[in-house]
Amino acid sequence: MNNAVRPSPSPEAVKQAIHWSLRLRNNRANPKLRAQCADWRGAHGDHELAWQRVQALQQELSGQLAAIPGAHAALENSAQGLGRRQALKVLSGVLLVGTAAWVSRDLTGWQRWTCDLATATGERRSVQLPDGTRLQLNTDSAVDLHFNPQQRLITLVRGEALVTCSAVRSTPLLVQTRHGLFEGIDGRFAVRQDSACTRLSVVSGNVAIHSPHGAKGLSTQVHAGESYLVRQTEAIPAAPLDMDIGAWADGLIVTRGMRLDAFLAEVGRYRHGYLGCSADIADLRLSGVFRLEDTDKLLAILPQTLPVQLRYRTRWWVSLDRSA
Incomplete structure (x- = not known):
């Protein structure tokens, strides 16, 4: 090749x-x-x-x-x-x-051909790995898999993954991003890689952050309900999100008092083009359960719950303004 x-x-x-x-x-x-x-x-x-x-x-x-x-x-x-x-x-x-x-x-785009598993924008994918681990990829994500008798390693090249693993085996299950190395001990956890950092969120069970090490040179233990922001030089506790971790795996965004601009940024991950709002409505708050399979239908719901109006300049350029 x-x-x-x-x-x-x-x-x-x-x-x-x-x-x-x-x-x-x-x-x-x-x-x-x-x-x-x-x-x-x-x-x-x-x-x-x-x-x-x-x-x-x-x-x-x-x-x-x-x-x-x-x-x-x-x-x-x-x-x-x-x-x-x-x-x-x-x-x-x-x-x-x-x-x-x-x-x-x-x-x-070449990563979809060179990586072991990948998703396009708006696509989600779920697979069961050889050891029984369940791996779910969110929109626009890619991973490489290194599974053999000596190691079980998932390298998150881009995007976000939700991992469900069983009890500890002789070889640890490791997830690596450009910012750190994580060991899934047992349970379910999400790893989301952005340009500046990786966010680790543990839904159930425990995860160890092996790199970077903690203040005493030891691995950081993260328990169910906890989140950490991991950079190449530090791992620090993160404030709780105003949306449910891993709801995307079921095709949902579940919010609790989420800012409108943050909500649109999240929805924008699942569609092509520009999606935003004017500054005067950016801090409006949104709570609810929204389905991801059709983001245009999702956006059409917003004027029913908030004082906003949708403006489509093109199919790929959508903005929200305050309603008259």
Whole structure:
């Protein structure tokens, strides 16, 4: 098998390339800005690679939009009532959000082929491992499995996993993320890996955090109902979440007084595109049980319980504002 992987720009370079592309789209006749962009592209090979990747993916997205009758008209209509400059920003923003999604697909989609188990956005998966352990993957997640007579190791490459394990065996069940190493002693626990840290939440039983070590150089024991935030240098107790741990495994989000902006960020993990709200309603609180199989139906419920209204600029750009 050919294991060569096409070079990928860093996420930070991609963000900068998208920023430059947006600025140039709205200021095509500005030679100074074009020169500054050229200087940025030439400053590092990663910059030029990110620029070429973003331009190629924008062209791909534009080609797909052109193939959909009325797509560009729909985008134009969504910007009606705005000034020309604001309309350009809206339309460019829609295009670039799509580009960011395609960049993300290009940078991480290969993991679905190279990792042992993976899920796409909005997909959940449950499998039973050779030792009887139940492994459930949340949306946009990937793991590698290393099971043999010498070890039982689950490496969480991306996303979130819910693990249900039996009593201790001769070889420990280990879960590894980029931030730490965890041993499932018995019971059920969730491991969610973000860019800055990994959140460990124990539903039942016990889990030992082997890395990083505690203050006395010993493993940290985490019991049912407890959560920890784990970084490469520390593991600290975390405040309880305002949603049920692991409810996603049953296709649900169960909230208790959750902020609206946090709720939308959570729902946004299960759909493509932009989902957000205006600042004046971000701290509205939400409690309830919501089904994940159709996020559009889920969002349609919100105006029935909160003083908000939905605004669809496109299928992939949804915002909430305070109702009139």
